[in-house]
Amino acid sequence: MDGEPLRVGLLGGGTVGSQVARLILEHGDDLAARIGRPLELVGIVVRNLDRPRPGLPASLLTTDAEGLVTREGIDIAIELIGGIDPAQDLILKAMSHGASVVTANKALLAAKGDELFGAAQHAGVDLYYEAAVAGAIPIVRPLSESLVGDEIQVVMGIVNGTTNYILDKMTAEGMDYQTALVQAQDLGYAEADPTADVEGHDAAAKAALLASLAFHTRVRGDQVHREGITGVAPQDIRAARGLGCVVKLLAVAKLLDDGQISVRVHPAMVPNTHPLASVKGAYNAIFVEAAAAGRLMFLGPGAGGAPTASAVVGDLVTVARNRSRGVVGPVQPMYNDHEVAPMGLVTTRYFVRLRVQDEPGVLAGVAGVFARHHISVQDVQQTPAGGKAGDASAELYLLTHEAKEADLLECVADLQASPQVQAAVRFMRVEGM
Numbered sequence: 325m326d327g328e329p330l331r332v333g334l335l336g337g338g339t340v341g342s343q344v345a346r347l348i349l350e351h352g353d354d355l356a357a358r359i360g361r362p363l364e365l366v367g368i369v370v371r372n373l374d375r376p377r378p379g380l381p382a383s384l385l386t387t388d389a390e391g392l393v394t395r396e397g398i399d400i401a402i403e404l405i406g407g408i409d410p411a412q413d414l415i416l417k418a419m420s421h422g423a424s425v426v427t428a429n430k431a432l433l434a435a436k437g438d439e440l441f442g443a444a445q446h447a448g449v450d451l452y453y454e455a456a457v458a459g460a461i462p463i464v465r466p467l468s469e470s471l472v473g474d475e476i477q478v479v480m481g482i483v484n485g486t487t488n489y490i491l492d493k494m495t496a497e498g499m500d501y502q503t504a505l506v507q508a509q510d511l512g513y514a515e516a517d518p519t520a521d522v523e524g525h526d527a528a529a530k531a532a533l534l535a536s537l538a539f540h541t542r543v544r545g546d547q548v549h550r551e552g553i554t555g556v557a558p559q560d561i562r563a564a565r566g567l568g569c570v571v572k573l574l575a576v577a578k579l580l581d582d583g584q585i586s587v588r589v590h591p592a593m594v595p596n597t598h599p600l601a602s603v604k605g606a607y608n609a610i611f612v613e614a615a616a617a618g619r620l621m622f623l624g625p626g627a628g629g630a631p632t633a634s635a636v637v638g639d640l641v642t643v644a645r646n647r648s649r650g651v652v653g654p655v656q657p658m659y660n661d662h663e664v665a666p667m668g669l670v671t672t673r674y675f676v677r678l679r680v681q682d683e684p685g686v687l688a689g690v691a692g693v694f695a696r697h698h699i700s701v702q703d704v705q706q707t708p709a710g711g712k713a714g715d716a717s718a719e720l721y722l723l724t725h726e727a728k729e730a731d732l733l734e735c736v737a738d739l740q741a742s743p744q745v746q747a748a749v750r751f752m753r754v755e756g757m
């Protein structure tokens with residue numbers, strides 16, 4: 325392929341970065357043909373030059389990140405080091421030196437999206453981030469281009485591969501949480517600090533990006549209601565099975581009737597018959613509901629080096645094509661100012677689990693507490709709790725009809741205060757039933 329090569333600087337040679345380098349080096353001729361110009365990988369920034377990196381030419385490795393992004397003639401910087409600092413500074417420097425940027429860094433975009441997209445526009449360069457949401461699944465561009473003529477009402481899905489892998493292993497194989505987490509780390513699914521995965525920060529950042537794209541309103545990660553999976557007990561998984569459900573970590577972004585948007589991440593029970601229930605391992609899936617299009621579902625690998633690298637290199641080719649034509653791609657305008665609704669306004673169904681004294685009148689008392697808070701109960705199951713001799717307690721499982729979160733929380737607090745309730749009252753939202 326003839327023509328002046330487009331010069332690419334890669335920041336990060338970890339799980340994703342090493343796969344991106346491999347794809348660029350192995351498929352250079354095809355990528356050049358698709359772009360119409362050759363690509364030249366001019367440097368790969370790593371922390372440690374002594375670490376063996378099979379497949380990565382030693383001549384390309386450098387520890388000088390700032391030197392690479394500000395080097396004369398760099399066309400595209402790919403940021404795959406993660407985190408806020410120094411990733412933000414390096415991206416801004418690359419842009420101010422005229423380079424377009426491709427990143428997979430959802431944590432950074434969800435925290436500093438306004439500054440970064442503003443800087444890209446100011447510099448007249450691209451900032452692409454398909455890999456930042458749901459790995460290999462094309463979802464950023466479908467929302468910002470294919471569906472941009474429609475009115476999106478709901479985006480809901482599984483957007484973290486690590487937690488889906490853990491919950492799936494705990495559900496299908498009875499594996500313990502810690503073993504499943506270590507496997508997810510070994511497979512390259514987890515963030516550098518897996519707390520970001522298991523406490524829901526990663527999914528909240530993705531939910532913020534999805535909500536921003538869907539509703540044309542900049543939503544930050546810290547505005548998203550967030551609960552991770554560390555509180556999910558094996559009893560919850562067993563109880564879900566009894567109800568014909570599985571536990572998933574869901575991200576939900578919804579346009580409410582009053583014009584506010586609800587954006588939340590939390591574990592939820594999902595019926596086995598629902599398509600999200602069959603999303604296994606580190607796969608992700610995202611439902612989009614739009615006024616004209618109806619319901620769409622996007623499914624695929626949500627984490628891992630090669631799948632994520634596929635999305636990064638897809639962006640690289642697109643940005644390179646733009647660059648060759650002297651244009652930048654479309655930017656989703658954030659022209660709305662929807663407020664993020666407080667969690668108390670959310671309505672959904674709930675599963676409530678509580679341990680009570682097994683004696684006459686207790687069930688009626690519990691039902692009365694739900695009724696006082698205007699929460700209608702669809703189903704109640706009672707199981708002996710301990711099974712030990714002399715244990716006069718029972719475990720109650722209740723499934724509610726749709727209720728308001730604020731009412732549910734008050735109901736749970738009242739149940740907790742009841743003398744017949746013997747342990748912490750647990751609840752989990754039920755979606756898609």
Ligand SMILES: NC(=O)C1=CN([C@@H]2O[C@H](COP(=O)(O)OP(=O)(O)OC[C@H]3O[C@@H](n4cnc5c(N)ncnc54)[C@H](O)[C@@H]3O)[C@@H](O)[C@H]2O)C=CC1
Pocket residue numbers: 335336337338339340341369370371387389403404405406407410428429430431455456459512513514515516626627628629632
């Ligand atoms: N692993 C995955 O499945 C996915 C990861 N991502 C995102 O991709 C990015 C990279 O993730 P991974 O490759 O998994 O992480 P990683 O931890 O495997 O790789 C990051 C690399 O960057 C290096 N690094 C960090 N700071 C540096 C600095 N200041 N100078 C030079 N090198 C530095 C680290 O030493 C490490 O080798 C993150 O933003 C992550 O959120 C996005 C989608 C999926």
Ligand SMILES: N[C@@H](CC=O)C(=O)O
Pocket residue numbers: 456458459483484485486487513514515521526626627628
């Ligand atoms: N740690 C993330 C990686 C992809 O974004 C996940 O597990 O989904």
Ligand code: NA
Pocket residue numbers: 454455456457458459460461462463464635
């Ligand atoms: Na994606």
